[in-house]
Amino acid sequence: MNELKVFTFAEDWGLPTTGPFALKLLGWLNLAKIPYHQVFENRSGKGPSGKSPWIEFEGQRMGDSQRIIQFLGQRHNIDLDQGLTAEQRAQSVLRRRCFEEGFHQVLEWELFVHPAGKGFIQKVVAESAPPVISKMVSFSICRHFEKQLQARGLGRYNPAEVEHIGRADLDALSTLLTGRRFLVDDQPRLVDLAVFGQVAPMLCWPMKTPVAEYAKTLPRVRTWVENMRTVCFSESAVLHSSDTPGQESAAQS
Ligand SMILES: N[C@@H](CCC(=O)N[C@@H](CS)C(=O)NCC(=O)O)C(=O)O
Structure with a gap:
């Protein structure tokens, strides 16, 4: 129930996902050292805002990489931009x-x-x-x-x-x-x-x-x-597991 699930397009091209906004979110989670479970889902229309990526956490679904980063940042008291002028x-x-x-x-x-x-x-x-x-x-x-x-x-x-x-x-x-x-x-x-x-x-x-x-x-x-x-993505930077349900089709809403 408390596990953070991150829904992204599948991995490819040597990257953990082909989704641009999902790459940003996964990189942020890795740098913030927040564990997560990556779920491959190529149908963005399944997400709460019809776009990929999105998360499920404590029974809540949330879309938009920036909103998710803000939400998790506040929750874990993490600001990757701390100290910038x-x-x-x-x-x-x-x-x-x-x-x-x-x-x-x-x-x-x-x-x-x-x-x-x-x-x-x-x-x-x-x-x-x-x-x-x-x-x-x-x-x-x-x-x-x-x-x-x-x-x-x-x-x-x-x-x-x-x-x-x-x-x-x-x-x-x-x-x-x-x-x-x-x-x-x-x-x-x-x-x-x-x-x-x-x-x-x-x-x-x-x-x-x-x-x-x-x-x-x-x-x-x-x-x-x-x-x-x-x-951001070398093995030592990643605290996650993944599985691959729902790889039925390519990115679509
Ligand atoms: N502002 C959103 C943008 C997400 C977004 O545009 N995702 C694309 C994939 S990279 C998508 O799902 N597009 C499907 C569509 O527009 O129908 C975020 O930061 O997460």
Whole structure:
């Protein structure tokens, strides 16, 4: 009853989950040394806010990585940003929101609109859905995200413009990492986790999509991702168990 369950998309690409916001949350739990039980669930629609990740704790279900981190942080009296100056905190908020709101759309565009990303979604769906409906399921997942991207704005740009936008964010990240191990301090803070969640999947996935391919050419971004993986996700950093119910289909609401 008191066990903290964390529902995330399944692991892949050498990462404990493919979900950007779930990566941030898992990294935070590992750094905060809070034990949890990771449950793979690829259907985000099952969560309380229709998005992944979410938690179950003491009979309560809660969605949204930021809300969950705030809730658990208060409960355990943990603030990973403790000691940062007001300016560092302000910089952190803006950088986090740039990547979670802006760059996240680029990631979704490469995964659900670019042919190479769509191919991956089709493969994941085919592994779990019955063959007769598999094509239809992956089509409707990609269509759902395409419509969302239209509504949010990025879907209205052409592919070259999307690539330009994604590269610009990565160039800014690479510049900010000049001469630094982490983004605002000499240890990972919440902003590192949030940005890592959005960038690491692209650095790690094998699909040849333009912005992901570009990310892989940036040495400072690669080194920072590796540092984050070592500090937040190496075996000694993880206090959790996992199981795999409900891997029936790829990400969908
Ligand atoms: N603000 C939320 C965002 C979560 C989110 O956008 N999750 C994506 C997966 S990375 C999702 O579940 N999308 C499904 C949908 O939009 O239908 C958080 O911080 O957890």
